[in-house]
Amino acid sequence: MTDRDGARRMRGRIALVAFVVVTALAAGGVWFGQSGGHATAVDVAPKTSAVQDVKSSGKPSDGLPGVRDCGSGEPEVKPRVITLTCADAGMVATAITWEKYGARSAEGRGVVQVEKTAAGGGADSVFPATFRLYGAEPVEGGRAFTGLEVTYDGSTPLGDTTEMYNLA
Numbered sequence: 001m002t003d004r005d006g007a008r009r010m011r012g013r014i015a016l017v018a019f020v021v022v023t024a025l026a027a028g029g030v031w032f033g034q035s036g037g038h039a040t041a042v043d044v045a046p047k048t049s050a051v052q053d054v055k056s057s058g059k060p061s062d063g064l065p066g067v068r069d070c071g072s073g074e075p076e077v078k079p080r081v082i083t084l085t086c087a088d089a090g091m092v093a094t095a096i097t098w099e100k101y102g103a104r105s106a107e108g109r110g111v112v113q114v115e116k117t118a119a120g121g122g123a124d125s126v127f128p129a130t131f132r133l134y135g136a137e138p139v140e141g142g143r144a145f146t147g148l149e150v151t152y153d154g155s156t157p158l159g160d161t162t163e164m165y166n167l168a
Helices: 003-034
Strands: 091-101 106-114 125-139 142-152 162-166
Touching: 091 125, 106 142
Parallel strands: none
Antiparallel strands: 091 106, 106 125, 125 142, 142 162
8 A cells, every 4th residue: 555545545534524523513503593493583583783672661551552573462552673574583673763653553664674594695684664553453462553564765675665564
C-alpha cells in the first residue's frame, strides 16, 4: 500500500465523519424545532420592537367591542397587535393607533409585519397599512369584532392592496 492509498482512505473517513455530524445536527435541529408545538400564536409572532410591550388592559370598556386574538380569549379593546395568520403567526398587525373606535367599527393605522419564513425571504418585512374592524357580535367574554380589513399604503406582502381577515 502506498502513501496515496492511505491519504485517500483518510480523506474518505473524514468526509464520512463530516457527513454523519452534519446529518445529526440537521436532524436534531428539525426535532427541536418541532418540539415547541404548544406555544400560542402570539408567543411565536415576530419578535421586533414594534410587537414588544403592547398589551392594553384587555377589558372591554363602555360596552365597546374588542378583538379576540385568533378567535379565543377575552376581547381586547383597542389592541395594538392583531395576529393575522394564526396557523403560523407569520403575519401580525402591529403598532396600531386607533383614530376612531366605536360600537360598530374602528379605524386605525399601523404596520403589517411579516416574518422572514412566511415571506419566503431572508429578512423580516414591514408594510404600512390602514385597519378597519367591523362586524361586532356577542361572544363569550363580551362583544368582539369579527372582521378586519387591511388596506396597504404601497407594496403588499401577498400582492393585494386590500385583504380581509376573519377574526371570529
